Amino acid sequence: MTVLSGTWPKMTSCDEFRFLSELILTRSSADHTIVSLHDHHAGTTRFANNQVVQNIDTRRGTLAVTVAFEGQHGTATTTDFTAGSIQDTLARAERIARISPVDPEYLPPPDPCVFPIRETAKPETVAAGPVKRLEYTNEAIGHCRMENLMAAGVISSSATAVGIAADNGLFGYERRADARFSLTVQAGDATGWSAAVHRSIDHLKVQERTLAAIAKAKRGRDACEMPAGQYPVILEPAAVAGLWAWLIWSLDAKSYARGTSPFAGKLGQGIVDERLTLMNVPDHADLLGEGFTHEGLPSTSSVWIDHGILTQLAYDRFTAKADGVKTIPTLEAPTLSVEGIPALSIPDLIKNTERAILVTNFWYIRPVNPRDLLLTGMTRDGTFLVEKGEIVSAVRNFRFHESPLQVFQRLSAWTAPMEAVNSETGKMLVPAVALPHFHFSSVTRF
Numbered sequence: 001m002t003v004l005s006g007t008w009p010k011m012t013s014c015d016e017f018r019f020l021s022e023l024i025l026t027r028s029s030a031d032h033t034i035v036s037l038h039d040h041h042a043g044t045t046r047f048a049n050n051q052v053v054q055n056i057d058t059r060r061g062t063l064a065v066t067v068a069f070e071g072q073h074g075t076a077t078t079t080d081f082t083a084g085s086i087q088d089t090l091a092r093a094e095r096i097a098r099i100s101p102v103d104p105e106y107l108p109p110p111d112p113c114v115f116p117i118r119e120t121a122k123p124e125t126v127a128a129g130p131v132k133r134l135e136y137t138n139e140a141i142g143h144c145r146m147e148n149l150m151a152a153g154v155i156s157s158s159a160t161a162v163g164i165a166a167d168n169g170l171f172g173y174e175r176r177a178d179a180r181f182s183l184t185v186q187a188g189d190a191t192g193w194s195a196a197v198h199r200s201i202d203h204l205k206v207q208e209r210t211l212a213a214i215a216k217a218k219r220g221r222d223a224c225e226m227p228a229g230q231y232p233v234i235l236e237p238a239a240v241a242g243l244w245a246w247l248i249w250s251l252d253a254k255s256y257a258r259g260t261s262p263f264a265g266k267l268g269q270g271i272v273d274e275r276l277t278l279m280n281v282p283d284h285a286d287l288l289g290e291g292f293t294h295e296g297l298p299s300t301s302s303v304w305i306d307h308g309i310l311t312q313l314a315y316d317r318f319t320a321k322a323d324g325v326k327t328i329p330t331l332e333a334p335t336l337s338v339e340g341i342p343a344l345s346i347p348d349l350i351k352n353t354e355r356a357i358l359v360t361n362f363w364y365i366r367p368v369n370p371r372d373l374l375l376t377g378m379t380r381d382g383t384f385l386v387e388k389g390e391i392v393s394a395v396r397n398f399r400f401h402e403s404p405l406q407v408f409q410r411l412s413a414w415t416a417p418m419e420a421v422n423s424e425t426g427k428m429l430v431p432a433v434a435l436p437h438f439h440f441s442s443v444t445r446f
Contacts, residue, residue, distance in 0.1 A: 011039050011041065011159060011160075011161045011175065012037060012039040012061060012081075012161045012163075013161075014163075014173040017037050017161070017163040017165070017173055018165070018171070018173075020035070020037075020063065020081060020086065021035040021037075021163070021165035021171070022165075023083065023086055023087075024065055024086060024089075024090050025165065025166075025167045027087065027090060028067055028090060028094070028167065029094065030067035030068055030069055030093075030094060030097065031068055031069055031070060031108075032067065032068040032073075032108045032109055032166070032167060032168075033065070033066070033067050033068075033166065033167045034065075034066040034067075034109050034164065034165070034166045034167075034170075034296075035063065035064070035065055035066075035163075035164070035165045035166070036063070036064040036066070036163065036164050036294070037061075037062075037063055037064075037161060037162060037163035037164070037173075038061070038062045038064075038160065038161075038162060039060075039061040039062070039160065039161040039162075040059070040060050040061070040062075040158065040159075040160045041057070041058070041059045041158065041159050041160070042057070042058050042059075042156065042157070042158035042159075043055075043056065043057040043058075043128070043129060043130060043133060043156060043157050043158070044056055044058075044133075044154060044155075044156040045130065045133040045134060045137050045154065045155045045156070046153075046154050047137050047140075047141060047151065047152060047153060047154075048151075048152040049150055049152065050141050050144060050145055050150055050151050051141075052134065052137060052141075055130050055133065055134060056130075057129065057130065060079065061079060061081065062077055062078070062079055063077065063078050063079075063081060063086065063089065064076070064077045065077070065086075065089050065090050065093045066093060067090070067093045067094050067097050068097060068106060068108070069097055069098060070102070071102035071103050071104065071106045072097050072098060072100045072101070072102055072103070073097050073100065073103060073106055074092075074093050074094070074095070074096025074097030074098075074099075074100050075093055075096065076089045076090070076092035076093035076096060077089065105318040107317050107318055107321065108168070109166035109167070109168050109170050109296060110166075110170060110295065110296050110297055110317065111168065111170070112166075112168060112169040112170045112171065113170075113298055115172045115174075115291040115292045115298050115299075116282070116283075116291050116292075116298060116299065116300070117291060118174075118282065118283060118289050118290065118291050119199070119285075120174055120175060120176040120177070120199065120288075120289070120290060120291065121159060121174075121175035121176055121177040121199075122177055122199045122200040122201075124200055124201055124202050125157050125158075125159065125177040125178065125179050125199060125200055125201045126159045126175070126177050128157040128179065128201045129157075132157070132201065133155045133156070133157060136155050136181070136201075136204065136206045137155050139206050139207060139210070140153065140155075140181075140183055140206055140210045143207070143210045143211060143214060144185055144210070144214060147214055147218070149185050149186060149187050149214060149217060149218075150185070150186040151183060151184070151185055151186075151210075152183075152184050152186070153181070153182045153183035153184060154180070154181070154182050155179070155180070155181050155204075155206075156179065156180045157177070157178070157179040157180075157201050158177060158178060158179075159175065159176070159177040160175070160176045160177070161173070161174075161175055161176075162174050162175075162176060164292065164294070164296045166296065170296050172291065172292045172296060174290065174291045174292065176290065177199060178197060178198065178199055178288060179197070179198055179199075179200065179201035179203075179204055180195075180196070180197045180204075180421075181194075181195060181196045181197075181204040181206055181209065182194075182195040182196075182421075183195070183209065183210055183213050184213070184381065185210075185213040185214050185216070185217040186217060187217040187218055187220065187221055188221055189221075189223075190217050190218075190219075190220030190221045190223065190394065191216075191217055191220065191380075191381050191382075192212070192213040192214060192215065192216025192217030192218070192219075192220060192360075192381055192382055193213055193216065193360065193361060193380070193381035193382070194209035194210065194212050194213040194216075195209070195238070195421040195422065196209055196419065196421060197288070197419075197421050197426070197427045198286065198419075198427075199285075199288065203286075213381075216360060216381060216382035217382075219382070219384065219391065219394060220381075220382055220383075220384075220394040221394065222393075222394065223383075223393070223394035223395055223396045224385075224393050224394070224395060224396065225395075225396045225443055226357075226385065226395050226396070226443070227443070228398065228399075228440045228441055228442050228443055229439075229440060230437050230438065230439055230440075231356065231357045231437075231438055231440060232353070232355060232356040232357070232412070232434065232435065232436050232437065232438070233356055233357045233358070233359055233434070233435050233438040234346070234349050234350065234353060234356050234357070234358045234359070234386065234432065234433070234434050234435075235359050235432060235433050235434075235435065236346060236358070236359065236360050236361070236432050237418045237419070237420035237428075237430050237431065237432050238360065238361040238362075238420050238421065238422040239359045239360065239361050239362050239379075239422075240336070240420065240430045240431065240432065240433055241420035241421070241422055241428045241430050242361070242362040242363075242365050242377070242422050243362070243365070243375065243402075243404040243407070243408075244278075244334075244336060244404060244428065244430060245365075245426075245428070246365060246367065246373065246375055246404065247373065247404045247405070248278075248304075248331060248334060250262055250263065250370070250373055251263065251304065251312070251313055251314045251331075252313065252314045252315075253313040253314060253315045253316075253319045253320070253323065253325075254316070254319055256313055257319070257323075260370070260371065262370065262371055262372055262373040262403075262405060263310055263313075266310055267310055267311075267313065268309065268310065268311070269309060269310060270308040270309050270310075271305065271308065271309070271310050271405055272305065272308050272404075272405065272408040272409060273308055273338075273408055273409055273410055273411050274307050274308035274309075275307065275308070275338050275339040275340055275411065276305060276307070276308055276336065276337075276338055276339075276408065276411075277303065277305060277306055277307055277308075277336070277337050277338075277339070278303070278304045278305035278334060278335070278336050279301070279302065279303050279304065279334070279335050279337070280299075280300070280301055280302045280303075280304065280329065280330055280331045280332070280333055280334060280335075281301060281333050281334075281335045281429075282299045282300070282301060282330070282332065282333040283301070284333060284335065284429065286419055286429065287333035287334075287335070287427060287428075287429060288332060288333060288426070288427050289332065289333040290332055293330060293332075295316075295317060297317075297328055297330070298330075299330045299332060299333075300327070300329065300330060302329035302330070302331070304329070304331060304334075307339065312329050314329075314331065315328045315329075332426075333427075334428045334429070335417055335428070335429040335430075336417060336428065336429065336430040336431065337416075337417050337429075337431070338411060338414045338431055338433075340414075342414050342415050342416045342431065343413055343414065343415045343432075344415070345415060346415060346432045348415075349413055349414075349415065349432060349434055350386055350389060350390070350391065351389040351390075352389065352413060353386050353389060353413075353434060354387070354388060354389075355385075355386065355387050355388075356386045356434065357383065357384070357385060357386070357395060357398075357438070357440070358382075358383070358384040358385075358386050358391065359379050359382075359383055360379070360380070360381050360382030360383065361379070361380045361381050361382070361422055362377045362378065362379060362380065362400070362422070363377060363378055363380040363422070364377050364378060365377035368401060372403055372405065373403045373404060373405050374401060374402070374403045375400075375401070375402060375403060375404070376399065376400065376401050376441075377399070377400060378397055378398065378399050378400070378444055379397045379398050379400070379440075379444075380397060382394075383395045383396070383397050383398065396443055396444065397443070397444040398440035398441075398442070398443060398444065399440065399441050399442045399443075399444055400438065400439060400440050400441060401439055401441040402438060402439050407435050407437065407438055408433075408435070410435070410436060411433050411434065411435065412433075412434040412435060412436050413433070413434040414431040414432065414433045414434070415431045415432045415433075416431060417429035417430055417431050418430065418431065418432065
């Protein structure tokens with residue numbers, strides 16, 4: 001089923017959100033009132049077995065009202081933006097707040113500030129509809145058909161109006177848009193994969209990524225089985241991002257204070273190779289930087305790991321206040337870089353490698369021991385043996401047990417940061433890396 005985007009009303013504008021929020025704020029009897037807007041228009045095209053199986057557009061606008069009477073707070077939402085519905089939503093939020101227990105961690109809205117203005121909504125993505133997505137879908141399917149291979153995947157685009165307003169004068173509004181492409185190519189028992197996320201739908205590089213996935217699938221035929229054990233590895237960006245996502249998720253300040261964090265007691269100390277630096281770069285054109293967070297805090301550039309040394313933790317507002325942290329850093333646009341001369345490309349890494357396992361991607365990564373960040377997962381969509389600078393064979397997939405805090409203690413070689421996406425993480429810029437040791441604990445049956 002296809003729903004033409006032109007049948008929808010326009011996205012909620014800044015002026016409209018200001019009018020709606022003032023309608024609520026002027027009528028609220030609470031000590032504090034916050035209004036949040038999330039007006040989301042998304043389109044998705046799915047394909048499988050070289051055929052389009054779904055091409056839909058959806059639209060949902062939500063207004064959330066949060067009120068607080070001292071430490072008692074409540075939230076109510078509505079998808080009806082008429083005056084009567086909004087007044088009813090405010091009344092429901094107030095009723096919820098008055099019967100709720102006191103929240104010892106409640107804080108009033110953050111102080112007003114000027115939020116950064118970023119190009120978060122590319123016009124070509126906002127305007128993209130089912131026809132545009134079908135063009136890219138047919139391009140991917142066409143390449144796979146010419147190779148007698150099967151394609152499955154998704155192309156999506158979305159536009160969102162996001163707003164936050166509070167009775168202390170806090171106000172923020174932003175239009176955001178992004179597009180996503182994911183493709184799995186099957187050649188017998190072998191698969192090749194590629195994915196992209198970008199603010200611009202025209203930057204998904206569908207042809208380039210489709211051809212890369214096709215090459216992986218064709219090369220993955222007739223995989224040999226190698227014994228589990230320690231191997232040097234070359235990790236492509238998606239595999240690097242999968243490991244680093246868990247490291248990033250573990251940076252929260254609450255677990256650090258409780259002593260349950262893998263970083264407990266290590267703030268200001270080296271935790272990975274001294275050449276590695278992790279930054280938030282919200283102004284980077286290839287990342288999904290934002291102007292403000294859902295709490296109404298500005299998104300800022302920040303350094304989290306500086307030449308291997310842990311310098312920042314992830315705070316909620318209550319924990320930041322308790323720890324005396326005045327500026328809360330954000331990490332929605334992570335970039336991992338390595339100091340030194342990088343290889344020009346992944347093929348260059350391969351050419352300079354005597355023997356290693358090349359890993360395209362990891363999947364189903366899960367923690368085994370959160371205290372030392374030991375993870376397990378499996379290789380996927382292209383695992384190969386490299387010998388004397390060449391890929392000599394596809395390899396049956398492995399399960400691994402490793403901690404990024406251990407394997408990233410020493411890098412053998414690396415590229416410049418590249419766009420990286422996988423099924424379990426968001427968008428990052430990370431290098432492909434060669435590591436001297438990586439523990440594959442078993443061989444999978446596929």
